[in-house]
Amino acid sequence: MFRMLAKASVTLGSRATGWVRTMGSHQLLVPPPEALSKPLSVPKRLLLGPGPSNLAPRVLAAGGLRMMGHMQKEMFQIMDEIKQGIQYAFQTRNPLTFAVSGSGHCAMETALFNLLEPGDSFLVGANGLWGMRAAEIAHRIGARVHQMIKNPGERYTLREVEEGLARHKPVLLFLTHGESSTGVMQPLDGFGELCHRYQCLFLVDSVASLGGVPIYMDQQGIDILYSGSQKVLNAPPGISLISFSDKAKVHHTTPVISLYCLRESLALISEQGLENSWQRHREVTAYLHKRLQELGLQLFVKDPKIRLPTVTTVTVPAGYNWRDIVSYVLDHFNIEIAGGLGPSEEKVLRIGFLGYNATMENVDRVAEALKEALQRCPKNKL
Amino acid sequence: MFRMLAKASVTLGSRATGWVRTMGSHQLLVPPPEALSKPLSVPKRLLLGPGPSNLAPRVLAAGGLRMMGHMQKEMFQIMDEIKQGIQYAFQTRNPLTFAVSGSGHCAMETALFNLLEPGDSFLVGANGLWGMRAAEIAHRIGARVHQMIKNPGERYTLREVEEGLARHKPVLLFLTHGESSTGVMQPLDGFGELCHRYQCLFLVDSVASLGGVPIYMDQQGIDILYSGSQKVLNAPPGISLISFSDKAKVHHTTPVISLYCLRESLALISEQGLENSWQRHREVTAYLHKRLQELGLQLFVKDPKIRLPTVTTVTVPAGYNWRDIVSYVLDHFNIEIAGGLGPSEEKVLRIGFLGYNATMENVDRVAEALKEALQRCPKNKL
16 A cells, blocks of 8 residues: 555656655645735625625624534524524514525525426526526426516516416416516515415515515415525525425534524514615615616616616616726725626626615715716717 | 405414504514524533534634625635635645535535436445435435445445445445544545546545545545535534536535635645644644543544544443533533434544644643543443
């Protein structure tokens, strides 16, 4: 065995770049990276993209709390408080309500893998990136996927969905409440009852809307609802919220520190009250829309009733490259906003006012930044 | 539509517990949870279980840094530094080396789902919980799983593995480097070369060993290696490290704050040097073993050469209930240790000395706590 190792070392040693430390029968051939010897510093920025958002100070403080074991009773207490906080934010009494260790995308997978079997019929509202993504995952599961295709910026009516339910007899319907790639808020009233009449479960993605837009899981007949931590809740990304009535199996080291943060963000929204949070997002976004229109900008979603109060999509003004505007605002004002995504790519700018960031003052800051960007960025008459 | 909603509200309203706020056409029926109105407080403890461990102060500080967008160039820089740090810790030059958003269990799934197809032959060392877990996941993927069953506390020889390779012609071999459920350190020299002679890939779980025990991914011919953040690296759980040469696909909001922490923990191990970290774990554990034996306790792993230097398994002393000892040490000394897991359940106590926690002083603290526990806990003569 010793002989084999010596041979391996020689072979690899010839590929090394000089730094070699002999350690027993092996050698350290990969040196400690230079870059890690410098201190970590992170820029101070206002995050007004479609998420992640800035952390609320109380959430930030929770990220600096000391570790405890994930199987201790104090941790179970925190997880129980999180469960209650999610039940409040979702307005549900479902006992199977919990935090998933993973991004919103992970929650989407959790939902679909628990609800769909190969061969199942799946009806999906594909009016933006998230519906398209759900269709893709369901396709891999082997479901028969029926996409209701729409132009980006549009939403679904009860009549359209009923047509799909009658024709495809799905076991599951997927709709996105806050379509962050297009800025559309999908109304949810009546869809749950409709689904149940057709023996179909109703699955809703509320990653970009929860806390900023009214949602009532139980009253709206939503069977499975999930959301993310890094939007209105202002917690760090990497954790998500889900509620449903099926059986699920989870086992791993839970992300203790992330759970502290999530607990604090749910405490904040409980303290504030959902109604106040919803109202603040509505008012701040109304003011944002006014300021944007005063600058001559056009909102991408035509129907004001379905404009998402958390993420606003602005049509890229004629003659401009959206990348110039995003970079200008970042470089000169330390404000992050974003371009489009999926079906809205190249077409829109996306501005998020999420939780703690949703203030009139921040509207003024981004409006001023955009005003200057429009004056200074190159404009090619096409 | 309005009529349907009113009906839904009435039905649900009758289940409510009194607290009801009317909000437009719906009602808030789930009140803000009482528990979230209290401040979050977490106990101060020394975490000497098999992980998670206490965070190093520099890692803790990183958890309190402000957010930035996950798609910004500064974030890509941090991710690149993390990649380099993992390459150093793994001693590999694999370009496909990265952090996975999820626990070590998630990294195991990432590896298996990328390497196994239904019908593939899979050879797995099942001498503890992690091999059994890998076998279970592979089974669900539809692989033909061949478990090399061993008693807990034992390890595999080159000859045993060669026998399995010759008989089952697997595409993949799985071994656990640090078997945290039994306290066994599996020697890795020679297995990579052996696998490659049989056209088999070599997958290693180093969750409980990385940074505390020598490992040389490239020189030892390991094709896929993964580890966790919450053990020797002293970063928060919820993120894991993986390196392999196959193609992988990842897309979601990366856990920005967790990545800060991981960057800092890799910076610490780079600063310290792997050799020093390995040596410190060896010395501290040797001292721990001495102190435990002085108390009359027996180490569960018979062969001293394969005792894992990060997680020590101690046979539950005759006449005691392990739960009493664990509770005593927690309640009277604020030290977390753990009972057994999977094949070692009810049989052992597990004591972890991981990274920042691996000091002689902490050995003295846990030895003193155990001494008192053995005096005070009920001992039933069987």
